Amino acid sequence: MPMPGLPVQEAAGAAHPLAGTFAEWIWLVPVLPFVGFVINGLLSLVPATRLGPADPSEGGDGHAHVEHAGGTAHDDAHHHPARHPYARLVSLIGPAVLALAFAVTAGIFGVLAGAHAEAPFVRTLFPWIVTGSLHIDAALQVDQLSMVMAMVVTGVGFLIHVFSVGYMQDDPGYPRYFAYLNLFVFFMLVLVLGASYPVLFVGWEGVGLCSYLLIGYWYSDKANADAGKKAFVMNRIGDFGFLVAMFLLFAHLGTLDFVGVGSRASQLTEGGAVVTAIGLFFFLGCAGKSAQIPLYTWLPDAMAGPTPVSALIHAATMVTAGVYLVARSAVLFSLTPVASLTVALIGAITAIFAATIGLKQWDIKKVLAYSTVSQLGYMFIGVGVGAYAAGVFHLLTHAFFKALLFLGSGSVIFAMHRALHHTGSHADAQDMRNMGGLRAYLPWTFGLMWIATLAIAGIPPFSGFFSKDEILASVFARASHSTLADASLLGIPGSALLMVIYVLGLAAALLTAIYMTRMMLYTFHGPNRTGEAERAHLGEAPWVMTGPLVVLGVLSVAGGLLNLPAFMGSLSQTLHHWLEPVTGEAALRITQGEEAHLALGTEGALIGIAVLIAVGGIVYAFMRLKPAVLLPKDQSPEAHGFERVLEHKYYVDEIYDRTVVKPVVGISTRILWKGMDAGLIDGLLVNGSGYLMRGLGWMGARLQSGQVGTYAWVLVIGVLAVLGAFSIS
Amino acid sequence: MIPEALALSAVLFTIGTIGVLTRRNAIVIFMCVELMLNAVNLTFVALSKLYGVTGQVFVVFVMTVAAAEAAVGLAIIIAIFRHGQTVNLKNINLLKG
Numbered sequence: 001m002p003m004p005g006l007p008v009q010e011a012a013g014a015a016h017p018l019a020g021t022f023a024e025w026i027w028l029v030p031v032l033p034f035v036g037f038v039i040n041g042l043l044s045l046v047p048a049t050r051l052g053p054a055d056p057s058e059g060g061d062g063h064a065h066v067e068h069a070g071g072t073a074h075d076d077a078h079h080h081p082a083r084h085p086y087a088r089l090v091s092l093i094g095p096a097v098l099a100l101a102f103a104v105t106a107g108i109f110g111v112l113a114g115a116h117a118e119a120p121f122v123r124t125l126f127p128w129i130v131t132g133s134l135h136i137d138a139a140l141q142v143d144q145l146s147m148v149m150a151m152v153v154t155g156v157g158f159l160i161h162v163f164s165v166g167y168m169q170d171d172p173g174y175p176r177y178f179a180y181l182n183l184f185v186f187f188m189l190v191l192v193l194g195a196s197y198p199v200l201f202v203g204w205e206g207v208g209l210c211s212y213l214l215i216g217y218w219y220s221d222k223a224n225a226d227a228g229k230k231a232f233v234m235n236r237i238g239d240f241g242f243l244v245a246m247f248l249l250f251a252h253l254g255t256l257d258f259v260g261v262g263s264r265a266s267q268l269t270e271g272g273a274v275v276t277a278i279g280l281f282f283f284l285g286c287a288g289k290s291a292q293i294p295l296y297t298w299l300p301d302a303m304a305g306p307t308p309v310s311a312l313i314h315a316a317t318m319v320t321a322g323v324y325l326v327a328r329s330a331v332l333f334s335l336t337p338v339a340s341l342t343v344a345l346i347g348a349i350t351a352i353f354a355a356t357i358g359l360k361q362w363d364i365k366k367v368l369a370y371s372t373v374s375q376l377g378y379m380f381i382g383v384g385v386g387a388y389a390a391g392v393f394h395l396l397t398h399a400f401f402k403a404l405l406f407l408g409s410g411s412v413i414f415a416m417h418r419a420l421h422h423t424g425s426h427a428d429a430q431d432m433r434n435m436g437g438l439r440a441y442l443p444w445t446f447g448l449m450w451i452a453t454l455a456i457a458g459i460p461p462f463s464g465f466f467s468k469d470e471i472l473a474s475v476f477a478r479a480s481h482s483t484l485a486d487a488s489l490l491g492i493p494g495s496a497l498l499m500v501i502y503v504l505g506l507a508a509a510l511l512t513a514i515y516m517t518r519m520m521l522y523t524f525h526g527p528n529r530t531g532e533a534e535r536a537h538l539g540e541a542p543w544v545m546t547g548p549l550v551v552l553g554v555l556s557v558a559g560g561l562l563n564l565p566a567f568m569g570s571l572s573q574t575l576h577h578w579l580e581p582v583t584g585e586a587a588l589r590i591t592q593g594e595e596a597h598l599a600l601g602t603e604g605a606l607i608g609i610a611v612l613i614a615v616g617g618i619v620y621a622f623m624r625l626k627p628a629v630l631l632p633k634d635q636s637p638e639a640h641g642f643e644r645v646l647e648h649k650y651y652v653d654e655i656y657d658r659t660v661v662k663p664v665v666g667i668s669t670r671i672l673w674k675g676m677d678a679g680l681i682d683g684l685l686v687n688g689s690g691y692l693m694r695g696l697g698w699m700g701a702r703l704q705s706g707q708v709g710t711y712a713w714v715l716v717i718g719v720l721a722v723l724g725a726f727s728i729s
Numbered sequence: 730m731i732p733e734a735l736a737l738s739a740v741l742f743t744i745g746t747i748g749v750l751t752r753r754n755a756i757v758i759f760m761c762v763e764l765m766l767n768a769v770n771l772t773f774v775a776l777s778k779l780y781g782v783t784g785q786v787f788v789v790f791v792m793t794v795a796a797a798e799a800a801v802g803l804a805i806i807i808a809i810f811r812h813g814q815t816v817n818l819k820n821i822n823l824l825k826g
Contacts (some may be wrong), residue, residue, distance in 0.1 A: 646768070704824065704825065705822065705825055706819050706821075706822025706823060706824045706825030707818070707822055708758075708821070709750070709753070709818055709819075712749055712750055713750055716746060716750060
């Protein structure tokens, strides 16, 4: 269906196979959520009305009184359930636009799958920035990578929207929540569908904005607002890197769209300083957005937002944007072994570092947050060693099982909150020490979260096993034969470094199995620690919330089918082959022109080790941890020694506070504020010019004596002076 | 004839100027201003002998303006006198900055 009047730019050749097909309608995909944002945003201007009796123990159905589920705000408004007058309309529009966007995406995905397009299809909407030699169109790109990402964003996004309908139903800001969520999906789609770095950057900044808005959604609590600010500021540091990388790219290649960069990348010296700098600066942006060392500390704090937000933005989609960016820039990264090794190494260190912190967290969402940081590290290992398909594969499976884990934890928190609310208890609804034995009360959530746990731990045949194994196998294969192995980073040969990364990956897998099992044990197993009165009110959430969990559960189990290991025959490596037009060339450059295939025996041994480690971790956790003797939060003893260090997250936040935040605040206060602003600008320039004018005015006033005689004298002397001057000349 | 007329005009103008500068009485200053105007008129008339009738026409204009000025000026002086019972400029400095 061609759109008359709108130019269609062909990526390569005269007629792209997708030109004139349904793919022309790609612009609908981001526009639909944007329409949802506009409608919900307008509805959010209507104030919420209070419903029901003020006392939560009177009348109404149970969950009608659960407000701010998962939140920590316990203000007066808490006891006055306030459902928004247009809540029903919003519940319809919010998920519906996502469902439509998903349908359109799926349609285009189908067209793309049938077309066997080797080159990306670029749909130009309008010229955006045209100045000098810089020409940037607002254009969307349909290719294998962008469509996979769009499927995840709209698909998982839709499920999380549906879950939110139940989770947020009694929040007075319900339409505002959905407006933000729709806006987020819009920007995320711009990010993944954009056909050039600047368009991607618009989405990149937009999702950052929505992340900020949603982390601070319950902004009346200062801690939440601060968490939003922290996320925003840390991302700014990363964005600086992204911008510098873009400038470098334009300065050296003269183009910023993906097709142009792809065709001209060979102009850059392989392994040269320029391409390495571009790669490292891009990775700085990725480290900010995807919470890698050293910019990861915002992500655990981001859990201050509503739990579905944590699932959508801070687990499944936005935080994976960095991985997407590296995969999208594969052609650049494959030219620079140093930057690629850095990406993989930082990923590996982050994976193990965050996993150790996850071992000792008590807040169920914090465990999952550090788990996300750790798994993102895994993805960066994948894209860092040039196994772009493997990295994206882990991104997909992680989106499934981590969204499931977060929504499951949302379901748990929802139940806990409701129970605690009924008795007016102010115990922490998110602390695992206050939970225990929820298996009996939340059977569906229990089963589904175990599926996700087995998936993330890497137990076959769950999805996480395949993706994690693929990454580790890729690292192992490249350690012996690749451009990375021949290169060196900081004097360490690449082959040794890759083995270190492999071992770190295995260790992180072990820790993942342990901390996830720990979370499950303390939450669902053992005796219940909520207290007699609360226990009666524990129960499964409504189906609008459990339904999405079931779908995600199925995906978490079956997600591995997307990319089975190579030895499994004709159905294997589907995703790998699918992404070949986008990343295949770059991956081949890193593996020096050969497909990286391990011998069957080696691959079997690697799988054996990985499974052994995962099972070992789970068994160890079961033997070592005793949920039966765990005490509720307020009775728990303080941790000691290294456990205490872990519980305090290695004191990284404190270290950053001392070394960065305090000096910056100090300099800002003393020099920039008191010195520059108050002293120089306010004092000298603003007030100073005022004083100067006042002085001049004082002198002028003295001249203005009011004596006409004096004026006449001045006049005559002036005339004589002028005449004198004339007659002299 | 013309040099004498111009000399007289210069003398009259100087007397008028000195009067404006040294006297304090508004009426006297006003008269001195008139003297200066008429000194200029004399110059015009004298020079019209050389340069044509334009100078004489100008004199008519000057006298008209001077008459109007006299009316307005005297009215102001009367108003000032009513306000402060004086026309001594030393005591009148309402426009002091």
